[in-house]
Amino acid sequence: MSTLIYWFRQDLRLADNPAFTRACEQADTLLPVYCAPVATSTPWGFERIGAHREYFEQTAASALAGQLSARGSALMQIEGDSVERLVALAHDLSIDTIVCERIAAPEEEAQVKALRAAGLTVEDHWQSTLFTLDELPMAVEELPDVFSTFRRLVEKAHTAARAVIPTPTTIPELPRGVSIEPVTPHTPPHLDSRSAFPYQNQTFQGGEQAAIEHLQQYFRRGLANSYKATRYNLSAVDDSTKFSPWLARGSLSAPQIDQALKAFEGEHSANDSTYWIYFELLWRDYFRLLHLKYGRLLYxxxxxxxxxxxxxxxxxxxxxxxxxxxxxxxxxxxxxxxxxxxxxxxxxxxxxxxxxxxxxxxxxxxxxxxxxxxxxxxxxxxxxxxxxxxxxxxxxxxxxxxxxxxxxxxxxxxxxxxxxxx
CATH class of the missing domain: 1.10.579.10 (DNA Cyclobutane Dipyrimidine Photolyase, subunit A, domain 3)
Incomplete structure (x- = not known):
């Protein structure tokens, strides 16, 4: 019987999650795990994770736990050093394989290297970009060092976004004997009423359902038609798309945004504003691809x-x-x-x-x-x-x-x- 750990990193969603879908297809039993970020100090004398970010990410993890529970699974949420906890968990359950998304930043790459050094098989999948690496009109090693050159090459090649995939129809049951205790929600920090992203409101919390509902209402209200004119405004909720918090946590994917954008353009026609939303997704991809090309040099x-x-x-x-x-x-x-x-x-x-x-x-x-x-x-x-x-x-x-x-x-x-x- 194949038993796997699926390690949720910055992909806290079930829909359009190729790595998670692949794990569901491979496993007879599957343990979904989320490792909360560890609070450490920076060289500059302050905590690395502040209250706002910590709470928003916790709402995303809690929402994911609820989704898994509704489908007969559960999310094991653990704190502490991710490598130590995952190695111990795999040893205790006699599991030798972890599946996860790949994050091409030094600390995140080092975590995967350490897990492999501990004897575990880690299948990490690149999936956070709009485009798959195979669809790009250049090899990563040949990525232009100027964004506008990259953009022109992508547009000239009519590079297609990765296809959106649905939530797995079935999620394997938990390994026998695993008991997962619910996590007590963190106390939310005080949030100023002037916030341009009021994340303590239910509709702005970090989970996948909130992300999808926000995506849908943004296009339903026609806000995409004015994006280019309002994106440099400084304080209103509707001035920009506000997709970024959900993208950062992985509650929403870039291909999901592109799919909704293309549907909107198909119904209402494309314009400078809708193009500029796509343009921002290109920038997001470019920064990710730079990490694949240059790695630690960026740090x-x-x-x-x-x-x-x-x-x-x-x-x-x-x-x-x-x-x-x-x-x-x-x-x-x-x-x-x-x-x-x-x-x-x-x-x-x-x-x-x-x-x-x-x-x-x-x-x-x-x-x-x-x-x-x-x-x-x-x-x-x-x-x-x-x-x-x-x-x-x-x-x-x-x-x-x-x-x-x-x-x-x-x-x-x-x-x-x-x-x-x-």
Whole structure:
């Protein structure tokens, strides 16, 4: 009898989850496992996972547990070192194979390597991109170092998104003798009512059903037709798609978004705004593919550029984290982030630029702060965006410095955002 562990990582869904579907097809009995992130300190003196992100991810795991339970299975939720706990669990149950998604970031790759070193077979499947690697018009090793070149190649080749697959019709029963105790939900942190992503509301919590309902209502209400015009607005829920928190947790997949987008375009016709949603999915894929190409080089202090490490301004960084720099737009963004776990993409770019170029701070400290705070933290996009702004990634212009006054005039001309978070 074949017994497998399925290790849910950042793919907390049942539908359109190729690795999980494959495990269901292979196994006679299957133990679904989720390892909660371990709370550790960063080199910069703060906890690596803040309350907002921790709670949102816990709601996603809880929703997944409910889905599995409704289908006659269950989710074993464990805390502690993922490798140690999985090795011990496999040993106790005489299981020798783990199936999971592949995450091509150094820590996540090291976890899989350590599991294999402990004698386990790990089948890790690449599945978080819009496109399969086989469908790309270039090998990963030949990935262009400029995004626009990558985009043109993909569009010229009419590269098709991976087909969406349904939830498995049956999920194998749990291994004999396994008993799974329900996990007590975490106490939610206080969430400011001004939040642009009110994740404590049921409709914005982290699970797959909430993600699908949000995806459907977004297109049903026709918001895709105005995305390009509103995406740089700073504070309203409907200004952007808000798909990113669910994408980051894997409660929603990029092919599911693409499928809904194509259906909307088929009914209402395509336009600049619908294309721009697709454009953002291309950026998301690009940051993932860069990890496959460059791996640990993306995590050097000097990134792909090489050379000397960046300097740092500890006092300035501390003021930046607290939203006490004295620059009203920067402070508004950082206060919103601390209070809600979310800020708009435009504000992220502005505050990142300010830390790097105005405060002469280390981009890695800023990336770590975002990792701790953001409910939509994604290792690929977070690393890629900070490298891009700092000039240590693939930006052909060698970094993106934003003029804070100009940005305030363009995106907060009436001062409403700054007043909201004063």
């Amino acid at each position: 050097r202090a000097s990134g792909l550029k090489g050379g000397s490490d960046p300097g740092h301004n500890p006092q300035g960084f501390a003021r930046w984290c607290r939203g006490e720099t004295g620059e009203a737009l920067i402070d508004a963004g950082m206060r919103e982030l601390a209070a809600t776990g979310y800020i708009s993409n435009r504000v992220r770019q502005i505050v990142a630029s300010y830390l790097i170029f105005d405060l002469k701070g280390d981009w890695r400290a800023g990336a770590a702060w975002f990792e701790a705070q953001l409910v939509d933290y994604d290792v690929y996009s977070n690393q890629g965006n900070w490298l891009y702004i700092a000039g240590y990634g693939t930006d052909p212009r060698g970094g993106r410095r934003f003029n804070t006054t100009k940005q305030a005039d363009e995106h907060d001309a009436d001062g409403a955002y700054r007043s909201l978070w004063a």
